Amino acid sequence: MPSSLLFGINNEGRVYTLSTSGSMWRELPYNGQEFKKLSGVPHFLWGLGGDHQIYVYVHGLDIPIRIREESYENERWLPIEGFTSRLLPTDRFHFSNADGTADRSIDRIRLPSMAWQWEGDWQLELTLDGQPLDHNGWTYAVDFPSCYYSKKQWKSCVRRRLWVRTAKYCAMNTWCAIAPLHKDATSEPFIDISIGGQNVIGADPSTMLVWAVTSHNRVMFRSEVSTKLPEGTRWHHIQVPTGCEVGSISVGPSGLVWSSLLDGRALVRVGVSRETLQGDMWVEVRSPGDNLRITQLSVGNTSVWAVTQDNKIWFRKRMKREESSLSEEELAVGSGWIEMVGKMCHISATSNDQVFAVGAHDRVIYYRMGVCQEDLTGKRWRAIRAPLQVSRASSNASLGRDRFHRSLNQITSRPSSMIEQPNFSEFEEQSHSAPLAPTSLPTGDYKFETRLRNPKAWSPVHSVGSIVGTEVHPDADESIWNENSRDSCIFAEDEELEWAEYDTPWSWVEAGTCLMDISQFPNWFSESNDSAIQEEFGQSWRTNILNDLKTRLPDQDIYSLYESAIETTSWIHVGEARVNLNSQNFVDCILQLEWLQITGTLTILNSDGATTMHSFPLSDITCVQLTSDPGNSRLSLFTPRNNPAVVVLQFVSDVILEEWQSHFAITCGKLRDAQGRPSDESIWAVTNLGDIFVWDPTQLERNQLREDDFYIQKFDLRGKECPIKVALHVGCIPGTVLTLTGCIGDEAERLGINLEAPYTYKKNHKAFTELENMCLHINPRFSENCVVRNSMVDGKWGKEERDGKMPFSRSQEFNIRIESTEDAFIIFVNTEKYTTFRHRLPPHSACFLHLWGKMQPFKLIIRSPVLIVDPLEVYWRQLGGHLRRVESCNAGVIWGIGYDHTAWVYTEGWGGSFYGTLDSHNVYPMTDCQDYRVYENQRWNPVTGYTSSCLPTDRHMWSDASGRQKRIKEQVKLPTVHWQWISDWMVDFHVPGGVDKEGWQYAVDFPASYHSNKQFTDLVRRRRWYRRCVIASVGPWQELGHTKLLDVSLEPVNDNSNSEVSVWALASSGQVMFRVGTSRSNPTGHSWQHITTDQPFSSISCGPFNQVWAVGKKGCAYLRVGIKEDKLEGERWVCVEPPVGAQLKQVSVNSAGIWAIDALGRLNVRKEVSESFPEGTHWQSIYSSDLPVLNSASHTQSFKQVSVSKTDVWAVTNVGSVLRRIGLSTQNPGGSGWDIGITGNWQHISVRAFR
């Protein structure tokens, strides 16, 4: 859980905040406005000022709030004049919205309020569905409500183009006043304010609800408040029953509103739903007792707390869905008050029902311990004792100066946990033009005067506004764009501030902004012994003890030869399971894992326990992957060199599975020497189940034979019969030497020693023809007494070379050596140079050594100048955690993104999840969530309307998205025991294509396109249900912050070991961000910097530092230009067209090229990229669909993801195989074929750090 903030107001009306990751109250910058009341949800705080006006404080957002205004300019073709702005009377407005129904004249589109600024001027949108348009941006159509094309045709009678302009909310991190109800602010000031409603079921997630009470005891509801429009638009008066005078109000996260009346009763607003956010009626609730008046209320998620005038606190019973018989209304109202211990004057509940209160007499903030879902009332009150930052301006400081230890060394002597991290950058970028509040409105402050004198400064949108001095012009205030201002932080790091363990008398606490994690309490209760522990580290007795302990054994070296007395390295683990060896069915078996000193064996016995089904050494295992289905606990062991290549084990429970999983992982890890932190060059991969794997190439490098500068592979071919094919995993790149020894048979006629390259495929009609390629063909012919050398390109032989004598003879041993150089193969026979053969195909593309004919090869030695990587042989080691993708770079900075788009940073640890504490280091708890979705399908029947009875040919009435699989809500199971449901099944109102009020989408027939409005022809409808579940895991990852990410890419700026790392990321809305200050020593970086784009992006990748490519949601590619060492964020985006007829989905850039996946699952590589022309000229598509070469990775149809390193390109296919592109060379940057790794249910791979 990322840090969140608790807010409080002290007796002076100053606002303080306490972070869950910090331990000190810090004062919000004081600008002359005191506050009486606060109410907040994360990032949005509303306050009631001392002047009884309402203020908004938006804080801690990494991405600016922006709205995009669009206006279509429409023109019609007239016979003589051509296209003109004069339209027919029946036509739409000259400037209109997309469907032409509203006038959108651009000079009349104004900013919502003074807190907003335009970002630049109106601009033309120059793409249509990802394809670029010419520079005027016109799209043509026959008539208006029609399909628009990028090209003008003879029948095009109308055209339109899109103007866009974005506005930005610039009152971030500052109090922004909300316009008073009347021109005279004093005529009806406010007395209470409350915000909530961030979790209204089914509503847009950006929704927030704001309620207020005026001094006339009227209830006001603010319309259209959302994260996109933090101020909302206007106040609406909500009627209360006659005779009710409302004194205070509170709205909970679910939108439930409770208000207290001046006579002590309470009113509850019921009927709050996504359609009627303000509810539809009031229900009266009696006060807890006679003569008891409710003075204040706080609504949590499923609880309501109240304070009465005698400072007693009350908890409302039965607000929870325990009995299904309760109606919504009864749930909202609850059934009775319970008096709680303690006297409090103010109470506040968080969105997860945690409770904070201010003591009635001591004015201390208390936290209710032990509140959980089972016991919402909690156990006891515990005082929060966090020291307070006292600013000089505070009168408390001057009054009680003696009481503060005004010493800097107190700060330094503080335990480290007390020093707040400087990355408190949530409060970055203070606004400059926006609007500080007038100190006190009613007294006629000058700003207030200004407002009256200059009514034009008011926002054109009626009744909305912030109080500002002058009209804002986009370019008038340069400070907005001034880079330096970004560093400004509301919590200045100046040392003059005094820190004191001082209890201010509090008057208010606001917990709605705070998300308390019950399992990890913040360090707020500082009288606990934590601080004592911290102290102990510095004590002299501890130092003495540690030194004495360390020097107990003098001359350690002498005893290094002594054997250790305890060694237990042999053990055996036996258990029952079911096994699937032939990928058909599971049979009962007994597993026996035996570990002897340094080797291990897995034996699979039949269930009788006597006969063996299968047995192999643990060193054959390259990957142990969880492949559970819901309800079936399954583990796959990959042994790619064995038959079967995959052994699937099924266990009776997840607990037993994990026990085995940890045994396998630990033993295999020991065998492969994969322990500790994986090296910087590691390749990271993630499976569909969110498990994280890493392969460390240095471990292979250590184990591969070396001779001088060569990597050696030796093959013993004795006893094998020709034809033989040996895979060359790094091709025959210049520098490679192949040495083959063998014996030629007595009756040998023709022999073949071929260096084969991957086939090329030619498409004729629907089928592909395979065309053979051969880099080198050595063909001794004994009848002709010569050796023919040749090559084959696309199935056609080249020119034969047959000069030279015959060095081979029958029934004799031979030794042939092929050396690959830059321009030719040099062939040695029996150690004598025989001939050279100039390269006709790039030697990189050779992928097999093929031997045929009557000979018995003995031995083959491959000497390669680079590490020989066989993707089948790489050992995938699992690390804990649950992520959707992991991105690495060779500077040791690794980031992950969860399914819920949370960003995580690798802690350099290992272990976690099933490894337990024994083999873990630097691991932290982490969570992730996912939605399960099912579709409810119905068919229209002339008599009964829409029903769930269907035609026999129809899909299941409850199905998955495709309709092929039957899915019943009640039968959906969670994948493993670590998952938990956190919601009920709910109708999803945010389905692409739109839905009606009940969530239905309509269509003519089932596999069809769905729309939200029922039309005459529609015969079927469907709606989507979803249920959210959450996984709790442990892994070497730490959460980065609040901002949710879609994609991230990392690349160090230079080769220094602590080089700055460029981090480009996409926020979940598709906005681009650049992380400032990331390096190996600070892998989390410092703060986000937002980078403007006119399109939302879906994928981003940065290569060597000046190459940043991105893919827009509409399928266009974008290249960032103007990136320099001192300006890493670059200047602007240049649009690059996608491959013809395709929309790009994902891009990866590095020295090995610019590779992208399109929506059809094809892989594309950008060609003719050069220093001077970094955008290249065109895309080359690499076919994948129906390619026979990929049949060895069965059912491959498309590519899912690609990752590019300096020299390598690896991809993941739709069936989860991992592939490595071979034959990449400067002449042929697209490569020639694939080397196939295991089919491991992979979802994402990052090879960016690999060589």
Added chain:
Amino acid sequence: MAHDREILREVWEGKLPVCFKLNPDEVVELQQPDPIYLMVPRLSYFPLVMDKVKKHFLKYITNDKQDQEMWLEYNGQPMKWHFPIGVLYDILVDTDNETLPWIVIVHYDKFPETQVYRFSNKEMVESYFMACLKESDVLKHRGQIVTSMQKRDHSQLWLGLQNDKFDQFWAVNRKLMEPSGDNEYFKYIPFRCYIDDSYKQKLVKPVTDEGKRKTLLDLLKETFPDKSSVKVKTHGMIPPLETPLQWMSEHLSYPDNFLHFSVI
């Protein structure tokens, strides 16, 4: 809470070089066997580290004696196997005059029944160890923690000790080292002060009635009210007298959760 992993690790890693020699009278072969040199963990018990010794001397003794229990002698005294090795060393060896390795004589014959308990197998050591653990938990938490543990936790503790696995042991032992409930301190500090062939035990609280933290000095004063300036040794070092008791119990206890002090 035992937070200070550095200390815990250092205590756990404490090892002694020991030279095991077979009693020359028991050798049946002509050739005297070589002594065996081993690094033994201070926190362990002798029966747990004898496997290699037994194997080493096996062929030098008569067959009928092979199944007999071994016993160890130092300086003419049989050693009590139920004390942790480090405790034995701290009690028995005068470190100022003796040098390492610690020379220990291995016997098969004439088991000193009167002075040493017999141990027929490792399970006996385990049950003795668990008994100590329970006793210490009674002192610290009225025995609540150890009884609420599961069997597998107990065996994890024991296996952790037996196999010299710090993490395995501490994963469970951590719970024993936490003050229970809302308390900040243990009820009593489990400790033993070895003096003159026996040991003293006493109920000592980690805090004074006024809530002040007690130190080692306070403990020694309470245990030996008649003596002044007592010095004790544990883990081969002399802990400073101002060390807080609660911290000592959390960090310097042997695996049986007792502090073992040898008075010098």
